[in-house]
Amino acid sequence: MTHSTTANPSKIGPPVWWSPELLPWRLLHRFLDQLEAGRRPYIKVTPKTVPELYDFQGQDVEFLWALLDDLDRQYHMLTIKRARVAPQQEPYDNAQIYFLPDKEPVARQWLNRPALDPYAITWAHELQRVSDKFEDAGDALKNRHIRAKGMSAAQVVRAFARIGDELQQPMSLRALSARCFAGDSKFLEPHESLVRALYPALSQQLQVRPVMLVVHLGQPLTHLLFVENQDTFLMLAEANLPGITVIYSAGFRASAARVREPGQAVFSFLNPQADIAGFKQAWFGGEARSLRVSFWGDLDYAGLAILKALRQSFTQLQAWRPGYEPLLQRLNSGLGHTQASGVKNPQPDPGVTGCEYADTVLLPAIRREQSYADQEAVTLSDLLFD
Incomplete structure (x- = not known):
């Protein structure tokens, strides 16, 4: 038989006679089916198993x-063990053909049949078994x-x-996740839309998790200042x-678009003797538009990305100059830490934030110096008030 080979066994090309119309094509598919089913790839030649050889x-x-025989002797993909036959029998009667599992990549290449993911196979089987549990049949x-x-x-x-059984009563996404996924309350966080697609009616039972903010009220109420870090x-x-x-603000928590909707924000006040009612009226009502609103965080891309996100809820929000000016001085003096230091994860440049001071002064400084400065470096005496 004429055939082509290369130095790399996994790159052996098919024989010149290779065709979907011929018996070897069907048998190799059968051997791969057996491998995927976890069985030994083997066949015994009989009129029932290989009818082509008896037609x-x-x-x-x-x-x-x-x-x-060529796949055995020349390509070493098969091992053929012939049985003893009588003169009137065919030479291949009851022969045992074994496929060599190490040739699976070659067979898949010839058949244009990529390997199946066992996880995907089990997934499809189990999904079919429990499809009636889902509102969309899975x-x-x-x-x-x-x-x-x-x-x-x-x-x-x-x-x-x-999930369908658990959502017979109202609960948060985190509670649902913990009850269904081995106690992991955060597993479903990136999959909320999937839960709603699987259970469009029952997902109405999902309770929206309110944003929690810690507040120190100033008197009088004229200026809201969001601060990124706890210290x-x-x-x-x-x-x-x-x-x-x-x-x-604890990072992005206060940036949720729903943070100004009644019932969607929960506050903890450090000085509860202050005018809490007035603060809430301003926060949830229209009065907040008349307040000055600022943000102060780390002088890095992530911090200014928070500023950008906060402006979705408070369109008048600006970077707080008294806090950022000392950080800017440290950055320009070479006292920042480099972006490549490994101290922080890689941070994408937020581009344009909508705050003129951030876009024309702070971000250009970060890009120029290729370094960051954290707000904890600034003490109370460093703040540069107007």
């Missing part, structure tokens, strides 16, 4: 057998092979299937700056 009227059986999960550490594909599918927030709260209400 003496329609097939050139000697040619077909020679092709299989359609939203068919092409979403979600993995959870320590859980098999079947366990993950069954966890999604339990700096406590420093400013203790200083009790006149007219400045300090809000601990």
Whole structure:
């Protein structure tokens, strides 16, 4: 037989006679089916298992057998063990053909049949078994092979299937996640839209998790100042700056678009004897538009990304110059830490924030110096008030 080979066994090209119309094509597919089912790839030649070799009227059986013999002798993909036969029998009667598993990549290449992911196979099987548990019959999960550490594909599918039972009563997404996914309250956070697609009616039971903010009320209420980091927030709260209400934003928590909707924000006040009612009226009503609103965080891309996000809820918000000016001085004096130091994860440049001071002064300084400065470096005496 004529054939082509290369130095790399995994790159062996198919024989020149290779065709989907011939017996070897069908047998190799059968061997791969057996491998994927976890069985030994093997066949015993009989009229039932290999009918082509017994179709003496329609097939050139000697040619077909020679092709299989070629896969054994020349390509070493098969091992053929011949049985003892009587003179009147065919030479291949009851022969045992074994496929060599290490040739699976070559066979898949010839057949243009990529390897199947066992996880995906189990996922599809389990999803079909529990499809009646979902309002959409599990359609939203068919092409979403979600993995959870320590859980098999079947366990993950069954966890999604339990959501319907749990949502018979109102609960938060985190509570639902913890009850269904091995106590992991955060697993479902990136999959809320998927839960709603699987259970469009029951998902109405999901309780929206309110944003929680810590506040130190200033008197009078004229200026809202969001502060990124806890230590700096406590420093400013203790200083009790006149007219400045300090809000601990804890990263992006205060940037949620719903933070100004009644019932969607929960406050903890450090000085509850102050005018809480007036603050809430201003926050949830229209009065906040007349207040000065500022943000102070780290002088880095992430901090200014928070500023940009906060402007979705407070369109008048600006970077707080008294806090950023000392940080800018440190950055320009070479006292910042480099972006490549490994101290922080890579941060994308937020581009344009909408705050003129941030866009024309702070961001250009970061880009020029290729370094950051954290707000904890600034003490109360460093603040440069107007």
